[in-house]
Amino acid sequence: MLYKHKYLIQIQVCGNCVRLYSLKLAIFCVVCLCITSLSLCYAAYGQSNAISSYDIPNNPGDYLTVVSNTEGNEQILHLPLKELLFNVTPHNDASGNLISLSLELKPELNNLYKDIGLFDKPRDTVFIYPSFTQAAYGKNGFYDFYNNKCDTKCLTVHIPTGIHGIQASSIAGAWALKLLNYPYLKDEDIDKNPDILKQYKRVIVLHNEYVTKKEFDAITSHPDVVFLYPNALYAEVKTNYDDNAITLVQGHGYPNLSMKNGFGWKYDNSKYEYRVDCNNWNFYSRENYTLLNCYPEYKILYSDQLLRSLQSSSPADLLDDINTWLRYPNDQSSISRLLNDYDANGMHVPHWVKNSAIAVIGGAISKTEFAHLIKYLSDKNMLN
Secondary structure, three states: OHHHHOEEEEEEEEOOEEEEEEEEOOEEEEEEEEEEOOEEOOOEOOEOEEEEEEEOOOOOOOEEEEEEEEOOEEEEEEEEHHHOOEEEEEEEOOOOOEEEEEEEEOHHHHHHHHHHOOOOOOOOEEEEEOHHHHHHOOOOOHHHHHOOOOOHHHHEEEOOOOOOOOHHHOHHHHHHHHHOOOOEEEHHHHHHOHHHHHHOOEEEEOOOOEEOHHHHHHHHOOOOEEEOOOOOOOEEEEEEOOOOEEEEEEOOOOOOOOOOOOOOOOOOOHHHOOOOOOOOOOEEEEOOEEEEOOOOOOHHHOOHHHHHHOOOOOHHHHHOHHHHHHHOOOOHHHHHHHHHHOOOOOOOOOOOHHHHHHHHHHOOOOHHHHHHHHHHHHHOOOOO
């Protein structure tokens, strides 16, 4: 059974630290997250300050509320518990503040996990955990320098020996993919052996904001790269493995404020970094790259369509009308566009057509076969 291979992820508050435990069978992995005043905190220069709490007033619809404050731009996100792809159990103190969070696979979603995960499929897609970015956002790190809290000594930081993730290092996305049995590498793995990426058909980049030149070259030369998070490949660092450290070379306003992207990468999409709700997420293509137009740290926890797209031969194809209808099945404009593509008219598409639409996106059936289905429904007056 798939569920026998579950993970249990638990976030527990301890002083100014959140420990993330990942359990696969009887194996534990300790992971630490940043926390401030018993609330999940993602604090950094130019990066979201996000507080996560569980909303438990007299509201019949339970949801997890995340308040994200980016440079004074407050965004409140409501994560619907019933739509979450994992069992999410919040644990609160007497005042209702979130003190821990458990996350595990849902046994009733085993078939879904087989669809959107890599349990019964070749594990030829790898994601890169941004360990260098984790280091940069740590205490006495790059962001203390940016905020004038210390001098250039803070531009050299130790490479973490464990995963102590925060939103800035896309920890939720990383664990979601790990739960779904995706293999992963860390930044230093690629820096030490750039050719390692050639073992995989597809590379998924998270919020790998800080990378070395060797890692940048390895990623950008790969024939199939999905940039799941914006603001990746933004600044150059160099490594010193004798000291187990990285040092900022250039980028992110250093060594001068005019220095933005440290590699001069023309496909930098940092402008999407603060679109944290991802309500209108879309992939788009640039050469051999597929990029997302938002920061999916929370969306990825309850959007099976987003996760499913990672296995599509061309994720950007999800911009088409089939995908739009899947995301907004009751929206009349999306219904009309879908039916117009197949020269059909109507006001309604049966819900069960969703399975065939997903099969088209996954390549299991052709668009011609899907067109035959739409024509059949039209002929039988089942679209009104």
